[in-house]
Amino acid sequence: DTVLTQSPALAVSLGQRVTISCKASESVSSSSYSYMHWYQQKPGQQPKLLIYHASNLESGVPARFSGSGSGTDFTLNIDPVEADDIATYFCQQSWNDPYTFGAGTKLELK
Amino acid sequence: EVQLVESGGGLVQPGRSMKLSCAASGFTFSNYGMAWVRQAPTKGLEWVATISYDGSSTYYRDSVKGRFTISRDNAKSTLYLQMNSLRSEDTATYYCTTGNYFFAYWGQGTLVTVSS
Numbered sequence: 001d002t003v004l005t006q007s008p009a010l011a012v013s014l015g016q017r018v019t020i021s022c023k024a025s026e027s028v029s030s031s032s033y034s035y036m037h038w039y040q041q042k043p044g045q046q047p048k049l050l051i052y053h054a055s056n057l058e059s060g061v062p063a064r065f066s067g068s069g070s071g072t073d074f075t076l077n078i079d080p081v082e083a084d085d086i087a088t089y090f091c092q093q094s095w096n097d098p099y100t101f102g103a104g105t106k107l108e109l110k
Numbered sequence: 111e112v113q114l115v116e117s118g119g120g121l122v123q124p125g126r127s128m129k130l131s132c133a134a135s136g137f138t139f140s141n142y143g144m145a146w147v148r149q150a151p152t153k154g155l156e157w158v159a160t161i162s163y164d165g166s167s168t169y170y171r172d173s174v175k176g177r178f179t180i181s182r183d184n185a186k187s188t189l190y191l192q193m194n195s196l197r198s199e200d201t202a203t204y205y206c207t208t209g210n211y212f213f214a215y216w217g218q219g220t221l222v223t224v225s226s
Contacts, residue, residue: 037212039155046205046216047147047155058214090155094211098171099157 002026004091004102011110017079020105022091024072029054035095036074038067041104042087050089051076081107112136112215114206119220122196132189132206132217139187140164143210146180146191148202149219156202159191160210173199196224 003025012018028035034054039047049058051067054074064085066077078085086109091102118130130146146158159180160169168180179192189206201224207213 035211039213046218047213048216049212049214052212052214092155092157092212097169099160101155101157103154 002096006102006105009106015080020076022074028093028095038076039090114217116217116220119222127194130191134187140184147205150202
């Protein structure tokens with residue numbers, strides 16, 4: 001299975017820029033698309049799609065979220081971080097079978 | 111507004127069966143692939159199964175192949191997950207989601223607890 005590695009936690013200050021990384025154990029990109037997607041989950045809630053195919057912002061998601069990367073290295077950026085962004089962020093790949101998720105990065109306030 | 115409402119979860123003994131349902135509304139259900147994703151308590155997310163928009167193709171993770179069956183009734187806008195021979199490691203909240211490659215909409219989830 002494709003393993004997606006994320007840092008377990010990141011401490012952030014409101015208003016700063018934060019970068020959350022996701023490294024895949026094998027490529028999750030074709031010649032046309034990267035099959036890496038990002039979700040936000042708050043305690044007791046279902047996940048919410050933020051970014052699909054590495055860099056496409058889902059409708060209704062604030063423009064302070066952005067994604068980039070290809071191959072095995074991907075990042076989710078939040079700039080600037082707001083209080084409502086304190087949550088856990090998961091990456092997910094859908095290029096290799098089975099689809100896999102990262103273990104999540106929990107954003108915490110400094 | 112897209113709504114996905116799961117039902118059918120609860121406590122079940124190991125080796126027994128359970129069927130989950132997901133009632134969809136707010137979009138043209140028959141146009142979309144659908145999936146089940148689960149999350150064990152305090153754990154991460156795990157893709158379980160996907161079904162194509164017309165039900166002609168299904169895909170499963172290895173650990174549930176031969177035990178779980180994903181199906182849909184487009185006339186009723188409902189997704190199903192039949193789970194047989196349940197194991198303790200199947201204990202999780204099961205989410206109904208839309209999409210083939212990424213999951214745009216999620217239900218609130220239904221908790222399945224496999225325990226004697």
